[in-house]
Amino acid sequence: MNVNRFSWFNITSLTLGFAFLYIPILLLIVFSFNESKLVTVWGGFSTKWYTSLLQNDGFMDAAWMTLKVAVVSATIATVLGTMAALVMIRGGLFRGRTLFSGMIYAPLVMPEVITGLSLLLLFVAVGWDRGFWTITVAHITFSMCYVAVVVSSRLVTFDQSLEEAALDLGCNKVSAFFQITLPIIAPSIVAAWLLAFTLSLDDLVIASFTSGPGATTLPMKIYSQVRLGLSPEINALSTILIVIVSCGVIVASLLTKRSALKKSQYEQQANASA
Amino acid sequence: MNSANKTQTDNLFTPWLSNSVEPLIRFENVTKKYGDFTAIDNLSLSIYEREFFSLLGPSGCGKTTLMRLLAGFETVTSGKVFIGGVEMSNIPPNKRPVNMMFQSYALFPHMSIAENIAFGLKQEKRSKKEIQRRVDEMLALVQLEAMAGRKPQQLSGGQRQRVALARSLAKKPKLLLLDEPLGALDKKLREKTQFELMNIQEELGMTFVIVTHDQEEAMTVSSRIAVMGHGQVMQVDTPDMIYEMPNSRYIADFIGDVNFIEGEFLGYKAYSAVDSTEAGIGSETESLAAIELATDQSTAASTDASNSLASFTTVVHGELLANSEKVLSEHDQVWLALRPEKVEISKTKPTGDYNMIQGKVWDIGYIGNTSTYHVQLFDGSIIKAQRVNRNRLNKRSITWEDEVWLYWNFDASVVLTE
Amino acid sequence: MNKRINWGRTLLIAIPFIWLLVLFLLPFMSVFKMSLSDMATARPPYVPVYDSETGLAGLWQLITELDFENYVWLTEDDLYWRSYLSSLKIALISTFFTLLIGFPIAYGMAKTPSQWRATLVMLIILPFWTSFLIRVYAWIGILKQEGLLNNFLLYLGVIDQPLIILNTDLAVYIGIVYSYLPFMVLPLYAALEKLDYTLLEAALDLGCSKIKTFWVIIVPLVMPGIYAGCFLVFIPALGEFVIPDLLGGSSTLMIGKTLWGEFFNNRDWPVSSAVAVILLLLLVVPIMLFQKMQERELKGQS
Numbered sequence: 006m007n008v009n010r011f012s013w014f015n016i017t018s019l020t021l022g023f024a025f026l027y028i029p030i031l032l033l034i035v036f037s038f039n040e041s042k043l044v045t046v047w048g049g050f051s052t053k054w055y056t057s058l059l060q061n062d063g064f065m066d067a068a069w070m071t072l073k074v075a076v077v078s079a080t081i082a083t084v085l086g087t088m089a090a091l092v093m094i095r096g097g098l099f100r101g102r103t104l105f106s107g108m109i110y111a112p113l114v115m116p117e118v119i120t121g122l123s124l125l126l127l128f129v130a131v132g133w134d135r136g137f138w139t140i141t142v143a144h145i146t147f148s149m150c151y152v153a154v155v156v157s158s159r160l161v162t163f164d165q166s167l168e169e170a171a172l173d174l175g176c177n178k179v180s181a182f183f184q185i186t187l188p189i190i191a192p193s194i195v196a197a198w199l200l201a202f203t204l205s206l207d208d209l210v211i212a213s214f215t216s217g218p219g220a221t222t223l224p225m226k227i228y229s230q231v232r233l234g235l236s237p238e239i240n241a242l243s244t245i246l247i248v249i250v251s252c253g254v255i256v257a258s259l260l261t262k263r264s265a266l267k268k269s270q271y272e273q274q275a276n277a278s279a
Numbered sequence: 280m281n282s283a284n285k286t287q288t289d290n291l292f293t294p295w296l297s298n299s300v301e302p303l304i305r306f307e308n309v310t311k312k313y314g315d316f317t318a319i320d321n322l323s324l325s326i327y328e329r330e331f332f333s334l335l336g337p338s339g340c341g342k343t344t345l346m347r348l349l350a351g352f353e354t355v356t357s358g359k360v361f362i363g364g365v366e367m368s369n370i371p372p373n374k375r376p377v378n379m380m381f382q383s384y385a386l387f388p389h390m391s392i393a394e395n396i397a398f399g400l401k402q403e404k405r406s407k408k409e410i411q412r413r414v415d416e417m418l419a420l421v422q423l424e425a426m427a428g429r430k431p432q433q434l435s436g437g438q439r440q441r442v443a444l445a446r447s448l449a450k451k452p453k454l455l456l457l458d459e460p461l462g463a464l465d466k467k468l469r470e471k472t473q474f475e476l477m478n479i480q481e482e483l484g485m486t487f488v489i490v491t492h493d494q495e496e497a498m499t500v501s502s503r504i505a506v507m508g509h510g511q512v513m514q515v516d517t518p519d520m521i522y523e524m525p526n527s528r529y530i531a532d533f534i535g536d537v538n539f540i541e542g543e544f545l546g547y548k549a550y551s552a553v554d555s556t557e558a559g560i561g562s563e564t565e566s567l568a569a570i571e572l573a574t575d576q577s578t579a580a581s582t583d584a585s586n587s588l589a590s591f592t593t594v595v596h597g598e599l600l601a602n603s604e605k606v607l608s609e610h611d612q613v614w615l616a617l618r619p620e621k622v623e624i625s626k627t628k629p630t631g632d633y634n635m636i637q638g639k640v641w642d643i644g645y646i647g648n649t650s651t652y653h654v655q656l657f658d659g660s661i662i663k664a665q666r667v668n669r670n671r672l673n674k675r676s677i678t679w680e681d682e683v684w685l686y687w688n689f690d691a692s693v694v695l696t697e
Numbered sequence: 698m699n700k701r702i703n704w705g706r707t708l709l710i711a712i713p714f715i716w717l718l719v720l721f722l723l724p725f726m727s728v729f730k731m732s733l734s735d736m737a738t739a740r741p742p743y744v745p746v747y748d749s750e751t752g753l754a755g756l757w758q759l760i761t762e763l764d765f766e767n768y769v770w771l772t773e774d775d776l777y778w779r780s781y782l783s784s785l786k787i788a789l790i791s792t793f794f795t796l797l798i799g800f801p802i803a804y805g806m807a808k809t810p811s812q813w814r815a816t817l818v819m820l821i822i823l824p825f826w827t828s829f830l831i832r833v834y835a836w837i838g839i840l841k842q843e844g845l846l847n848n849f850l851l852y853l854g855v856i857d858q859p860l861i862i863l864n865t866d867l868a869v870y871i872g873i874v875y876s877y878l879p880f881m882v883l884p885l886y887a888a889l890e891k892l893d894y895t896l897l898e899a900a901l902d903l904g905c906s907k908i909k910t911f912w913v914i915i916v917p918l919v920m921p922g923i924y925a926g927c928f929l930v931f932i933p934a935l936g937e938f939v940i941p942d943l944l945g946g947s948s949t950l951m952i953g954k955t956l957w958g959e960f961f962n963n964r965d966w967p968v969s970s971a972v973a974v975i976l977l978l979l980l981v982v983p984i985m986l987f988q989k990m991q992e993r994e995l996k997g998q999s
Contacts, residue, residue, distance in 0.1 A: 015808050018801030019817070025798070026824055026878065029835035032845060036838065045844050089713040096710055105710075108717040110988040114928070116936020116980070118953045119973045122960065123724030126970070129741050130727050146720040149713070154991075169352055170385035172372040174399030174450065179705065188389045207828045210938055213961075224830050231834050231943060235841075243831040250826050258819045271432040 030247060037240035044235040054241040064242065067226040071206055074137065074222060078144035079201035085145065086152025086201070087194060093153065094160040112150040120147055121214030128215065135217025143215040144208065148201035155200060159193035192261075199257070203250065292502065294327035301364065303328045303454065303486050304349065309358035311344055311510075318344040320510035321358070328453075331480050331487045333497035336507035337533075342490045345507075346456050349488065350379045363453060373402070378452040382459040384443035386431035392442050393418070393427040399450045417445040420479065437468050444476075448483070457489040461496060473499050494534050498522065506530050522618075527697045531616040536651075538619065538662045540692075544611040545598065599634045603694040614695045621691040622664035624652050625684050626677060633686035638662065640681045652677065654685055725977070732970035733763035743966050767971035776955065777972065781979065783950040787866065787941075788934040791873035795930045796923065798874060799881035803922075806882070807889035818886070825879045833872055833943050840868050840944070864946030872940040877933070881926040888922025889915075921990070928987045936976055952976050 037055075041048025058064060089109055096102070112120060124143045128135055163186065171181035187194075209224040216222065223242075230236055294300040302325035311319040318341045326332045334342040347353040348360055351372035360367045362376065378399070386395050396417050400410045418424045421441035431439055440460065447455055460476065461469045477500050480487045491497050497504050498518040505515045506529075514521060514530045525531035528539060601615055629635065641655040645668075652664045664685055677683060737744045745762040771777045806817045824832060839845045840863040847859040862868050892915065900910045916923075938953035945951070952972065959969035 012808075014801075015805035019805040019809070022798065022802035022805070022878075022882075023820060025875065026821070029832065029839060029875070030824065030827070032839065033831070033835040045838050045841070045848065085713050085716055088709055089717075092710050092713060096706070099710055101714065105714055105717070106992060107985075107988055108721050110991050111984055112721060114932040114980075114984055114987055116933060116938075116953055116976065118936055118938050118956050119728070119977060120724075122956070122969060122973050123728045124720065126727040126731050126966070127720070127724040142720065146716070149716070153713075164383060164385065166381045166383050166385040167387060169350075169372070170379070170381055170387075170446075171398070172352075173350060173377075173379045174446070175373045175402030177371075177373055180402075185387055189387075203826050207830070209830050210957075224828065227828075227830055227834070228939075231830075231837070235838055239834065243828070243834065246831060247827045250828075251823060254819065254823055254826055258815070262815070268432060271430065274429075274433045275435045275438075 033240055034244045034247065037237065037244040039237060039240075042237060044237055044240060054237040055245075058238050058241045058245075061238065063221075064223070064226060064238075067221045067223045070137070070220060071223040074141050074144060074212075075202050075205035078141045078148060078205045079198050081141075082145045082149040082201045083152050083194060083198045086149035086197060087156050089149060089153035090156035090160055093157050109150050109153050112147045113154065115147075117208070117210035118214075121211040124211070125214040135215060136220040139215045139217065140212050140220060140222065143211050144201075144205040147211065148204045151200050151204060152197040155197040156190065156193055159190050163190060196257075199253070206246075292329070294330070295325070295503065300327060302326060303330075303363060304488070305359075305361040306345075306348075307359040307361070309345075309348065309360060310356050311341075311348065311353060312356045317510050319348070319355075322510065322512055324505060324512055324515065326486065326488060328486050329484055330502045331477065331500055332489070333501040333504045334488065334490045334507060335492070335494060335497040335504050335533075337492060340507040341510040342492075342507050343458065346379070346458055346488065346490050349454070350377055350456055351375050376453040377456060378447040378450055378454075379456040379458065380443050380447040380460050382462060384431075384439050384463075386439060386442055386446070388431055391428050391430055392423065392434070395431065395442060396446045396449050398446065403450070413449055417449050420448070421445045436463055437472065440464060440472065444479070448479075448485075451483075452485070454486045454488065457487060459491055460489060462491075462493075469496070470499075476500060498534075506533060508533075524693060525616060525695070528614055528616065528695055531693065531695065536619050536663065536665075538617040538622070540599065540615040540617065540662075542599065542613055542615065544607045544609060544613050546609060599692075600689045601634075601692045601694050602690040605694055605696065607694075607696070611696060615692040616695050617662075617687060617692040619651060619663040619665040620649075622662065622685050622687050624654065624664040624666060624677060625686070626681060628684055629686045633688060634692075635684055635686040636662065637682065637684055640677060640679055640683055643677075643679065652683070654683060728970045728973050728977075730763070731967055732767055732974050733765065734967045734970075735762075735764075735766065736965050736967050741966070742964050767967050768975075770968065771971055771975065776950070777952075777975075780950045780952045780955040780972075781975065784935050784952040785979075787869060787873070787951060788931050788937075791870050791877070791934055792927050792931040794870065795874045795877055795881045796927060799878055799885055799926065802878075803882045803885035803889050806886050807892070814890070818883075821879050821882050821886075829876060830939060832876060833939055836868070836872055836875065836944060837863060840871070863944060864949075866945065866949055868944040868946075869941050869949055869951070872944040873930075873934050873937065876940065877930040880929040884922045884925035884929065885919065886922075888919035888925075892918055921994075925990060925994075928983060928990070932980060932983050932987065935980065 036044055036047075038050050038052060039046075039048055040051040040053070089105075093106060093109065121143070124139075124146070125135075128139050133139060167185055167189070168181050171185045172178065176184060207224065208222075209228050212222045213225055213228075216225065227239055227242065230239055294302075304324075304326040306322055306324045309319055309322045310317065320341075322341075322345070334345055336342045344353060348355060349362070349367075351367065351370065355368065367375065387398065390398070393414050396414045397410050400413055405413075414427075415424070418427055421444060423438060423441055423445070426434060426438060426442075431442065434442065440463070444460070457476075461472055464472060473496060476487070489497075489500065498521075501518055503515060503517055504521050506513045506521065508529055514526050516524070521530065522534055525534065531537045531539075599615060607613065623629065623633075636656060638654040638656045640652055641661060642653040644651040644653070647668070649665050649667055652666065653661050654664060655661055662685055731743065734743045734745065736742060745759045802821075806814060806821075809817060837844070841847075842859045842861060842863065844863070846862070847856075850856045851859065862871075896914055896918070897910055900914050901907070905913065936953045937951060938957050941949050941951040941954045942957070945954070953976075956969050956972045956976070959965045959972060
């Protein structure tokens with residue numbers, strides 16, 4: 006008996022598992038093209054909900070706000086998170102190291118209600134008007150930790166002799182980082198930025214706590230709509246978001262695949278030239 | 280490079296014997312600790328300009344740490360390191376007149392071969408034209424002109440090794456450090472590259488310090504070798520001296536294959552026979568150290584041996600004779616270190632002035648050009664004797680279980696006291 | 698190492714460190730302080746409020762006005778107790794089911810021919826990138842009384858009365874398992890992929906049955922992955938708000954939902970802070986275990 010065989014058990018569990026993951030999303034997409042206002046009863050094909058969505062200023066404003074928050078917070082979080090990753094992997098020992106790494110890992114699993122509430126109380130205590138910037142700062146704080154984790158897992162496997170070689174050839178530490186380390190770990194930094202970006206796009210709870218009047222993000226808008234009942238417009242909006250994100254992820258993975266392909270071509274070339 | 284030229288320089292090149300030559304590198308009582316672990320223990324060492332110097336030792340002996348101290352990636356715990364007469368403790372790696380070739384090569388994967396080689400020159404803000412000229416020179420030196428535009432991943436292991444070499448040579452450092460430079464190459468390529476390295480070193484007249492755990496490599500390339508163990512230099516000498524005149528059992532055992540015979544020093548014996556093959560040494564009257572096999576277990580054996588040795592006149596019963604310049608006093612514990620290729624083996628009693636021991640062939644290790652005979656003595660210990668296989672298989676006469684004689688010249692062994 | 702201060706390094710450490718101190722740790726302090734305050738009908742809706750003009754005396758005045766009243770209140774009203782216990786129960790049960798469903802998927806992925814694995818991993822991660830809220834929303838349409846699942850089952854004739862799933866605890870379990878499944882599958886897959894399958898052959902060769910091999914070889918070796926997956930599901934599930942709010946009913950008690958309610962509906966900031974402090978205390982042990990594990994993992998790689 007061969008234990009390595011790709012058995013029926015495995016095929017079944019994979020099929021059922023992926024069906025469980027994807028059927029709800031597919032149904033959501035299908036019913037966004039439903040003619041009927043009843044979300045769960047098929048009434049024929051239509052794209053009218055997309056049209057009405059695009060004419061809904063409330064959604065459009067919220068989408069614009071969300072996008073601004075996400076771009077700004079992801080960018081700053083990437084810088085801070087990369088620094089934090091460097092501190093964790095290269096920082097060596099310093100006073101407060103345990104506290105530091107605690108503050109990096111804790112937000113990853115901290116219930117959002119607590120993070121949101123605590124940041125709100127801070128903003129109130131210092132008298133900071135809530136709005137775009139409070140949401141952005143809150144998002145930076147928790148997504149920089151995700152960035153730190155992603156980047157540090159790349160830094161761990163980074164061959165430090167590359168940096169030493171740069172020092173040896175006359176670079177100082179800062180220019181060695183920018184000329185050697187940064188270009189090499191760039192893919193993981195891009196991935197971290199994308200992660201921070203989608204975390205910010207996605208966040209309902211923290212934004213609800215830290216936003217003020219006039220600053221409504223898309224998830225907040227969706228949530229208040231959903232509480233009132235199902236709406237085909239939400240299906241349409243969801244479909245747009247899912248398509249955009251899926252395209253992004255698929256393009257990214259194709260790029261990764263291409264670079265892997267290039268790498269294997271390189272290897273063939275290397276063997277041939279040996 | 281022609282070999283005649285090389286022998287000539289070798290003969291002349293012995294700066295370590297001169298008192299007037301200032302060493303390029305000087306370690307003065309250097310100690311390096313990592314927490315409780317002492318990697319380098321109060322080490323002093325001088326390396327001279329234009330040497331090809333090897334730091335040889337097993338992993339964990341401190342050789343890599345020593346090299347990283349030179350490159351500036353580590354700082355000493357105590358002691359001083361001088362390069363070209365300048366104390367190095369406050370000089371960062373990028374300001375040292377030293378370049379390093381890394382074990383992993385550390386080629387920048389996002390740069391082409393030419394960019395990799397140009398990297399160090401660019402840091403010095405040299406003119407574009409000058410950089411281009413130097414890069415071309417280096418590419419020509421390592422014969423990779425055609426690969427200039429390729430990325431490191433597109434090269435074979437041997438080519439990468441050459442790029443790493445070219446990159447570290449580009450800035451014309453006073454001193455080049457090579458960390459296991461050939462470790463990643465297969466055996467054939469390694470041998471070829473060894474000679475390339477030696478040629479380049481001579482051509483450029485530079486100082487190379489190489490870290491290696493491969494004793495054959497160290498023997499082949501080096502002007503001198505420092506054998507390291509436990510954070511200390513155990514012996515510094517030319518390859519032939521390290522092999523032929525090891526100063527301890529550690530060295531004798533680390534370099535090549537060796538038999539040890541333990542014994543007790545009895546005294547000097549006048550010996551005046553002139554051996555025609557060893558005219559240089561034999562012409563003068565020598566004092567030979569007589570050593571008795573004197574451990575408890577070997578008492579019985581020595582009785583046996585003395586019986587069988589009885590018929591020989593030049594060798595006193597139970598005694599072995601050896602040349603030694605060491606000053607020994609009676610009852611000193613000593614070891615005779617004896618290389619297997621210096622031990623002759625025969626089924627018949629040899630005639631002449633030799634040390635002789637009788638035994639039985641226990642095993643034969645056949646490796647093509649040579650065979651190693653593992654001969655069991657009467658006390659159960661094994662002595663290895665190596666023979667060049669000049670004859671084809673069927674003509675070799677000695678086989679398993681044969682009673683044989685092992686014999687060697689009085690100057691074939693080295694007397695060790697530690 | 699050097700006695701000189703390395704300013705570059707100091708700055709590198711200081712910037713993220715100070716950011717986190719001010720925006721992660723300090724806010725917890727203010728939650729704690731708030732939990733000792735009293736509710737008031739004012740802006741901001743609590744007393745005492747520190748007025749920087751009163752200086753140290755004012756600060757002392759403020760401290761004397763703080764008390765543990767809210768915590769006493771939490772013990773008196775059984776809503777909070779039941780919320781905590783029910784959160785624990787829901788988080789534990791959902792973690793168990795996530796593991797049960799996630800393991801075969803991860804195992805199947807690890808056994809897939811290697812050229813397909815990257816695609817499968819991407820397919821597992823993809824839902825994670827799409828909005829959490831949207832994925833929970835999708836289940837409302839499926840689970841509600843006149844929803845897709847009931848329509849389908851009625852059409853098949855399996856049932857003749859629509860099942861009531863939405864707004865029950867069952868819907869919350871489904872929601873949590875569905876939403877957190879990728880967090881379970883990925884660490885399990887990482888552990889299973891590293892597993893040396895010749896070990897299984899060796900065990901079988903030595904006479905171990907297939908089922909026993911699973912328990913004595915596979916499970917112990919992938920234990921780190923199991924722990925990681927369980928932590929990643931259990932900890933956030935404990936404080937979950939969106940899922941119980943959208944899928945659960947009025948009788949579904951979860952502490953995140955209770956906190957949200959106190960804050961947004963009752964505008965009782967001090968009590969919601971006290972709830973948060975207790976929740977945090979519950980989480981301290983698992984979070985610290987998780988952090989230890991992460992650091993060990995990171996060290997193991999290097």
